Amino acid sequence: MGPPGAGKTTVGRIVAHRLGLPVVDIDDDVLETTWKMSVASKLDAVGGKRFLEEEGQVLCNFSASGCVVSLTGSNPLHPEAMKHVKQSGMVIYLDVDSEDILQRLHRMKVDRLVGREAGQSIRDILRHRKQFYERWLDVRVFCGRNDTVEDVAEKVLQAVERYHNHAAETYVSTRSDSKGASGETTHFSDVVVEGLASDGGLYVPKNGFPKMGTNEWLRLVDMSYQEQALVLLEKCIHPLDVSALDLRQMIYKAYGSNFSCEDVAPVKHLVHNMYIQELFHGPTSSFKDLALQLMPHLFAYCLPPMCNYLILVATSGDTGSAVLSGFSGLRGADRRRTGVLVFFPEEGVSEIQKLQMTSFNESNAKAVSVRSDFDFCQRSIKRMFGESGLTGHLAVEYGTVLSTANSINWARLLPQVVYHSTAYLNLCRDGVINFGEPVDVCIPTGNFGNAMSAVYAKQMGIPIREVICASNHNCVVSDFIKTGEYDLRKRRLIPSHSPAIDILKSSNLERFIYHVSDSDSRLVKDLFTHLDTQQHFRLPDLLLSRIQQEMQAGWCSEADCLAAIQSIHTQTGYIMDTHTAVAKVVADRLQDATCPVVICSTVHYGKFAPAVLRALQVENIPQSPLEQLEKLQRTASIPGMHRDMMKCVKEGDRRGHVVCEADYSVLVEEVENVIQDSFLKVM
Known part of the structure; x- marks a missing residue:
């Protein structure tokens, strides 16, 4: 046809x-x-x-x-x-x-x-x-x-x-390349729902990513973001898991009028050979929307019948509101049997991030803060998945299965491959490069999912020379890439102006080590088991050399972060958020200027208004989030204020939210409370 x-x-x-x-x-x-x-x-x-x-x-x-x-x-x-x-x-x-x-x-x-x-x-x-x-x-x-x-x-x-040959397109855990105990193969629809593998590892495609030829990429250059996403995701998702027609409908719903920019993820020139990819035009003003406006539709499509599902999420800020927004887009039976519970650190997110999360007050969608850090929240969720007694109790008593929408879930990571691909294609469309010429990508990263998706875009055929990982003073990822040693001993999390990357235990690093070790699942399992028990591991020298061929990393002080915001605004009138500024500083230090570098702007600057106003040397910074945004709106010319964030702050719920102590058993109680509020109890 x-x-x-x-x-x-x-x-x-x-x-x-x-x-x-x-x-x-x-x-x-x-x-x-x-x-x-x-x-x-x-x-x-x-x-x-x-x-x-x-x-x-x-x-x-x-x-x-x-x-x-x-x-x-x-x-x-x-x-x-x-x-x-x-x-x-x-x-x-x-x-x-x-x-x-x-x-x-x-x-x-x-x-x-x-x-x-x-x-x-x-x-x-x-x-x-x-x-x-x-x-x-x-x-x-x-x-x-x-x-x-x-x-x-x-x-x-x-x-x-x-x-x-659907049976050949399967997924394996980073910690085990063998079939599960039942002998069944694991397909895309399975990994979307399960989230985390039963052995504690992360799912990856057994046969790697499909490779696209130059002539195919060239055809994508002049297409819309939705058309590009459809072609790329069809190649990564077997049509017997998600039919082509259904995938198309999901993509056009995910990336439509809910984004404030028609281009969805536009690339703009910043200075010299630096370009910014704006990933904050979605409904919650962060890059998480690029995945989480699509992922809930994939999740609901793949759900087996006769069960309720509770999505558990740990967030350092942006993921929480993006998950709540994405799943609120479900309708009918899909919405009735899907609940969402978000845990976030009470003192580890900005006031606007907190307001975005707590503005969702539906019975099956809730955000709860914890008097601890992101790593405690994430560790607790992983523990819940690993306790068969708890998961069995929830299944028998409430007919409810736990899943996750963090970037450990393959359906969260996969859509991010699209925007790393489109960034390169946009540079080709605008005449900055010809297809085949290299670019570097600089990404502010904590949990490593965004960086890992750039690696996968490279596997598909995008000519990314190096992925540059940018950290703030919580620089465990940067130290690891430089030394091969992942050491959490005597390291504590220090709050920063860029809280979305205030993470010490980087989940998606497991996928990267699996990739560079040629799928050595035994090595991955040994390393991360050692990290869990001893808070430390060291890579073999050969593996470290492979990592450094593909990736660079650096970190940025708080003072340098704010100085970069002020400097770029003075030069260009453009306002960066604190995370983008971290990436700008690190790119300046590490990129050799022999090819363009794309900086991932992962969040709108309005989410971190106090720090940005301070960087711009604005006096008398107001306490009210709304007044802060209004002051920024008078200061900023490009990019403009984010429409949905402004609306949320104006209309946001001020009734407060649940705050938990850093106690695993208390978090488990919250899980059960949300299940009781969301679903009918199975008698």
């Missing part, structure tokens, strides 16, 4: 020959045989509207098996005909570049298409028809610019093999 000029007939013949099957061309072998006249003559005789109906009826009366069928370009416009086709076969969409198609149609002297009206260009027809092809496909074959018919045929054969 595909538009006129996509090569359906020629590709169909090649594929049929390779598979040893007969081939049927609907135009030549069915329509003209039935009508006893050429397709062109029929179109002249009855006109476009009548032609579509008669063409569809012929297809409805056609049946075949064990063969390759090339549809007409207009068959997908007839719903009944396509329903009939899908009942007996697998529908493959040849998604060919429009420029390639227009050139072919010009060579074939085709100047009319079914349904084309006066004044309407062929390009318009192709754009209009795409929605129909995407409605009926089982598998998309994404064709690169200038792909030959032989290239396309090979991709079709690979797509068919992938579709029928």
Whole structure:
């Protein structure tokens, strides 16, 4: 299936020959045989509207098996005909570049298409028809610019093999590459719901990431963020786990009017060879929205029936509000059987972050603060997942299963691969680089998920030279990348102006070590077991060398962070938040200026208004979050104030929130309380 000029007939013949099957061309072998006249003559005789109906009826009366069928370009416009086709076969969409198609149609002297009206260009027809092809496909074959018919045929054969070999597209734990005790394989739909592997490890795709060719990337350059996300995620999610049509609907809902910028994740020039990717245009003004506006839809889609699910989240600020916002977008039965409980450090987030989280007051969505730090919150949640007595009690007593939306969940991490890819494509679109030229990426990171997703984008084929990890004075990740030693002994968490990266135990580092060690799950298990028990581990020298080939790291003092905000504002009028400023300082120190560097701006500066106002040397900083934002709004020109954050602060709930002591048993009680409030008790 595909538009006129996509090569359906020629590709169909090649594929049929390779598979040893007969081939049927609907135009030549069915329509003209039935009508006893050429397709062109029929179109002249009855006109476009009548032609579509008669063409569809012929297809409805056609049946075949064990063969390759090339549809007409207009068959997908007839719903009944396509329903009939899908009942007996697998529908493959040849998604060919429009420029390639227009050139072919010009060579074939085709100047009319079914349904084309006066004044309407062929390009318009192709754009209009795409929605129909995407409605009926089982598998998309994404064709690169200038792909030959032989290239396309090979991709079709690979797509068919992938579709029928679902069992091969599995996931393994970073701590065990063997099957579970039951002997069952683990698929995408399983890892989305489970979150954390039963052995305490993190799920990763067993066969790694799909690699895309240069011609395919070039086609993505001029596409919208939603179109880019759809192509990339289709390659990473098997269609039997999430159908292509359902995935499309999720993506367009996740990245729509809820984002204040049409580009979703725009890249803007900062100074010299530095560019900023603004990842804060989502509803809660942080990069977490790029994953958490999509992840709840994937989660709900993959849920098995007959169970309730409680999403447990530990956050150092931004994840909490993003999870609550994302899951609040679910509707109907999905919403009724999904609850969310967020734990955050009472003194470890900004007032605006706290207000964003506590403004959600629904029975099945709650944020609770803890008189401790993020690491205690995360450690407690991991402990809950590991205690079979607790999980068994919740399952039997309440019919409720625990899951997580932290970046340890694969469905949280995967959408982040998209924006690292689109950052590079945007630079290509804007003429900053040609595809294939390298860039560096500098990321403020604590839990390492954002950095890990950049590594995965590189595996897919994005020419990222180095990932630069930027820490504040809680620089355990930076020290590790420099020394190979992860040491939590005598190290305490020190609050900072950039609290989202105030993390000492970096969960996604486990995935990175698994990657650079060539999937050595035994090594990963030994290292992280030692970290759990001894608060320390050291990498072998060879492994450290591999890490340093792919990654650099540095850290930034509080004073340097604030100075960077002030300096950039003076030079450009642009206001960075405290986390972006950390990345800017580290990039200045480590990047060699031989290629562009993209700085991930992970949060809107308004969330950290007091620190930003202080950096801008504003006097008489008000105490009220609303007055702080209004003062920043008068100070700032670019980027503008975030609309949803401003609305939240103006309308936010001031009734307070639950504060817990740093006691594991108290957190367990809160879990049970939320379950009782959210779901009917199973008697």
